Amino acid sequence: MRRLREDLWLLELGWHEPFGSNAFLIDDAIDPETGERTAGDLTLVDTGYRWNRRSLASEIAAAGYEADEIDRILLTHYDLDHTGGLHSISIDCPVYLGATEIKLAEGDHQPPLAHHKGLFHRAARTLFPLPESIDLHSVTDEQWIGRFEAFATPGHNPGHMVYVHESGVAFLGDLVWETDGELTTPFWGDSYDMRQVRESVKSLAQRCPPFEIACMGHGSPFTENGFDHLQRLADQL
Numbered sequence: 408m409r410r411l412r413e414d415l416w417l418l419e420l421g422w423h424e425p426f427g428s429n430a431f432l433i434d435d436a437i438d439p440e441t442g443e444r445t446a447g448d449l450t451l452v453d454t455g456y457r458w459n460r461r462s463l464a465s466e467i468a469a470a471g472y473e474a475d476e477i478d479r480i481l482l483t484h485y486d487l488d489h490t491g492g493l494h495s496i497s498i499d500c501p502v503y504l505g506a507t508e509i510k511l512a513e514g515d516h517q518p519p520l521a522h523h524k525g526l527f528h529r530a531a532r533t534l535f536p537l538p539e540s541i542d543l544h545s546v547t548d549e550q551w552i553g554r555f556e557a558f559a560t561p562g563h564n565p566g567h568m569v570y571v572h573e574s575g576v577a578f579l580g581d582l583v584w585e586t587d588g589e590l591t592t593p594f595w596g597d598s599y600d601m602r603q604v605r606e607s608v609k610s611l612a613q614r615c616p617p618f619e620i621a622c623m624g625h626g627s628p629f630t631e632n633g634f635d636h637l638q639r640l641a642d643q644l
């Protein structure tokens with residue numbers, strides 16, 4: 408666990424680096440500048456694997472919370488290093504996931520058989536389905552969920568979503584990764600359509616509000632000038 412701001416924590420999940428997988432907690436009840444407490448929602452963004460080097464519950468506890476205090480879970484996409492943790496804690500709050508990702512997970516969207524990740528997802532959704540008991544809500548482009556705006560950013564997965572919190576924090580999932588202090592596009596072998604990834608990066612840089620903190624699914628978050636990093640990558644593509 409690493410505290411990134413008064414109200415924001417990085418949960419260090421996954422396996423040993425470079426196979427780490429990030430999740431984040433953000434507490435709207437805390438003033439990000441003064442740390443004073445008022446009222447507001449506690450949101451978990453992504454959940455890591457089902458089995459991590461440190462458990463999701465222990466990372467949540469290290470931030471000072473318990474799983475049953477979470478008011479909502481936002482998922483950037485349906486991959487096992489982001490949704491597996493849904494099986495590791497008891498969940499009684501709404502869970503949000505891109506509409507196409509829900510179809511992908513539930514078998515209503517058929518990924519291409521000829522594509523390596525399509526084959527993988529066809530197996531994964533049978534072997535590792537989403538928990539049946541969760542209160543799942545579908546998300547579409549530019550939808551507001553509390554203080555977050557969702558942006559459809561397909562490519563890594565067909566229904567990948569980025570969530571931007573109005574206090575200036577972007578949860579970028581696997582649209583981009585951090586490597587050597589810069590943002591990069593994800594590895595092609597782990598993505599459906601790299602051309603679409605590049606288009607999504609450019610489109611997000613044009614239409615999302617500026618943000619200071621950039622939180623990625625993999626690599627180290629940027630606690631300042633987050634939007635500049637995204638803009639620089641978009642200019643290179």
Ligand SMILES: [Zn+2]
Pocket residue numbers: 428486488489581624625
């Ligand atoms: Zn990932």
